[in-house]
Amino acid sequence: xxxxxxxxxxxxxxxxxxxxxxxxxxxxxxxxxxxxxxxxxxxxxxxxxxxxxxxxxxxxxxxxxxxxxxxxxxxxxxxxxxxxxxxxxxxxxxxxxxxxxxxxxxxxxxxxxxxxxxxxxxxxxxxxxxxxxxxxxxxxxxxxxxxxxxxxxxxxxxxxxxxxxxxxxxxxxxxxxxxxxxxxxxxxxxxxxxxxxxxxxxxxxxxxxxxxxxxxxxxxxxxxxxxxxxxxxxxxxxxxxxxxxxxxxxxxxxxxxxxxxxxxxxxxxxxxxxxxxxxxxxxxxxxxxxxxxxxxxxxxxxxxxxxxxxxxxxxxxxxxxxxxxxxxxxxxxxxxxxxxxxxxxxxxxxxxxxxxxxxxxxxxxxxxxxxxxxxxxxxxxxxxxxxxxxxxxxxxxxxxxxxxxxxxxxxxxxxxxxxxxxxxxxxxxxxxxxxxxxxxxxxxxxxxxxx
Numbered sequence: 115x116x117x118x119x120x121x122x123x124x125x126x127x128x129x130x131x132x133x134x135x136x137x138x139x140x141x142x143x144x145x146x147x148x149x150x151x152x153x154x155x156x157x158x159x160x161x162x163x164x165x166x167x168x169x170x171x172x173x174x175x176x177x178x179x180x181x182x183x184x185x186x187x188x189x190x191x192x193x194x195x196x197x198x199x200x201x202x203x204x205x206x207x208x209x210x211x212x213x214x215x216x217x218x219x220x221x222x223x224x225x226x227x228x229x230x231x232x233x234x235x236x237x238x239x240x241x242x243x244x245x246x247x248x249x250x251x252x253x254x255x256x257x258x259x260x261x262x263x264x265x266x267x268x269x270x271x272x273x274x275x276x277x278x279x280x281x282x283x284x285x286x287x288x289x290x291x292x293x294x295x296x297x298x299x300x301x302x303x304x305x306x307x308x309x310x311x312x313x314x315x316x317x318x319x320x321x322x323x324x325x326x327x328x329x330x331x332x333x334x335x336x337x338x339x340x341x342x343x344x345x346x347x348x349x350x351x352x353x354x355x356x357x358x359x360x361x362x363x364x365x366x367x368x369x370x371x372x373x374x375x376x377x378x379x380x381x382x383x384x385x386x387x388x389x390x391x392x393x394x395x396x397x398x399x400x401x402x403x404x405x406x407x408x409x410x411x412x413x414x415x416x417x418x419x420x421x422x423x424x425x426x427x428x429x430x431x432x433x434x435x436x437x438x439x440x441x442x443x444x445x446x447x448x449x450x451x452x453x454x455x456x457x458x459x460x461x462x463x464x465x466x467x468x469x470x471x472x473x474x475x476x477x478x479x480x481x482x483x484x485x486x487x488x489x490x491x492x493x494x495x496x497x498x499x500x501x502x503x504x505x506x507x508x509x510x511x512x513x514x515x516x517x518x519x520x521x522x523x524x525x526x527x528x529x530x531x532x533x534x535x536x537x538x539x540x541x542x543x544x545x546x547x548x549x550x551x552x553x554x555x556x557x558x559x560x561x562x563x564x565x
Contacts (some may be wrong), residue, residue: 136175139168140165143183156181160191160217166204168196175203180214180427182353186222190405195413198500199421201463208527209426216220219405219455220431222252228387228395231254235370235388238404246378246385247399248475250401255473255497256387259370260378261363263301271314271360279359280334284316284352286341286522290335291359292349301368303329311338314565315354317449320345321565323436325344326363336363343440344564345448346518403433404553407453414543415484420462428470429455434499436563443506449519450506454480462486465486469493475563482506485547494556499563503555507546513538 138153141163145156159164163178167484170176174201199333201206209215223240231237240246249256257264265275269497277298282291291313303309309326340351367386368379376387389395407462408429413419432455440449454477458464463486471478471493477500479490495502509515513536520526536542 134401137170139166139178145224155451171197171205177206179210180215184216189465190407193408195417195419198419202347204421204423206423217429218404218431219408220401223400235386237384237386240383240385246523248403249376252399256362257375261369263372274554276360278460282352284350286350288338288350290337292335295334303366303368309363309366311363313351313359316349316359346442347447350503359455374564406433407457408455410438418460418462423465426468432475442519446517452482462482465489467491471495472497475497478502480504481547483545485550488550490552492554496559498560502557502560503552505547511543511545513542
């Protein structure tokens with residue numbers, strides 16, 4: 115054997131040893147969690163695969179392969195430092211090549227019995243315990259009953275799907291706004307308190323959501339309850355004419371009047387839906403989101419989660435977050451919800467690649483507080499309720515954290531708050547993203563709820 119052949123033989127042996135040391139776990143919608151997790155005998159669930167990953171993580175390279183199919187999560191996948199890989203032995207979660215794998219934060223609802231209600235509307239009873247904020251039928255997100263009706267041709271604020279207020283408190287947090295009786299809905303709302311207002315701030319810097327407290331037909335006012343925390347500054351809902359706040363109201367039963375709309379009565383557990391012509395509800399695929407975050411990768415500065423890779427998945431059907439806690443950002447006009455379909459905190463050298471984020475209720479990817487050297491690459495973001503990719507540090511990392519909410523809502527004074535401030539250069543703590551990269555991604559039609 116000549117020297118060249120010896121070298122080739124040695125390389126082949128080394129590659130074989132490297133491959134043989136890698137642990138491969140297989141998951142399939144046709145599998146069983148009692149199986150061995152091999153290609154011939156795959157597991158059924160993400161959760162079962164995780165138990166196997168923990169045995170090998172950090173000791174050898176681990177790849178969890180997912181076959182084509184829809185994987186419904188009953189609870190958020192939690193990846194702690196116990197699942198960390200190393201630079202040499204990463205932990206990889208991946209769709210098999212040429213496979214279409216969807217990770218869904220929804221529950222598939224089967225065995226429904228639909229009956230005619232009236233005016234083209236059908237009704238059915240849902241299983242107990244479901245909180246319904248979205249409805250997917252055959253993978254399409256349907257429209258919650260609203261006024262004005264959704265404008266499919268132009269869903270933006272200058273389309274027919276928005277009305278304009280006629281006066282308002284124009285002071286966040288708003289208490290009321292007026293409507294034009296000539297153009298407002300002529301339907302009587304038996305339970306206006308189910309309604310949610312989506313309205314642009316009077317200066318059009320962004321939008322806010324409020325729960326409806328009541329409606330006064332005599333004074334032509336809608337009185338508002340909880341909400342308005344989705345952005346900052348003191349301007350609220352108001353303005354005049356074409357420069358007044360654009361708005362719509364959703365989740366009103368009486369506004370269920372066109373095909374593609376739905377309403378859920380949480381008191382009677384009844385789902386109402388107006389099907390499109392030719393739509394067969396008996397065979398339709400019905401899905402209802404139940405999770406806000408699909409995967410959380412969480413460690414801390416002392417024990418970060420390292421070297422985890424997520425490849426080739428579609429992440430879809432998470433719950434809305436616009437009425438959850440929002441956090442005012444320092445010296446900015448906006449606020450943000452710390453959450454995402456994939457949420458990372460206390461991580462290092464993690465990578466998300468070749469994924470598709472679609473029809474999500476909130477943010478898609480959120481890196482919160484301490485994160486180092488992470489990457490989001492070659493991924494697509496479309497129809498996300500909030501932002502596509504967020505890098506947001508912790509207030510604890512800022513030496514003098516001031517927000518407009520301090521001034522506008524809490525009557526504080528920035529000058530007084532800044533007395534005896536810490537003037538040391540640089541961050542106060544390491545709790546912020548650093549050297550993280552978003553590269554070669556496609557983002558469009560994002561912020562379908564939060565503007």
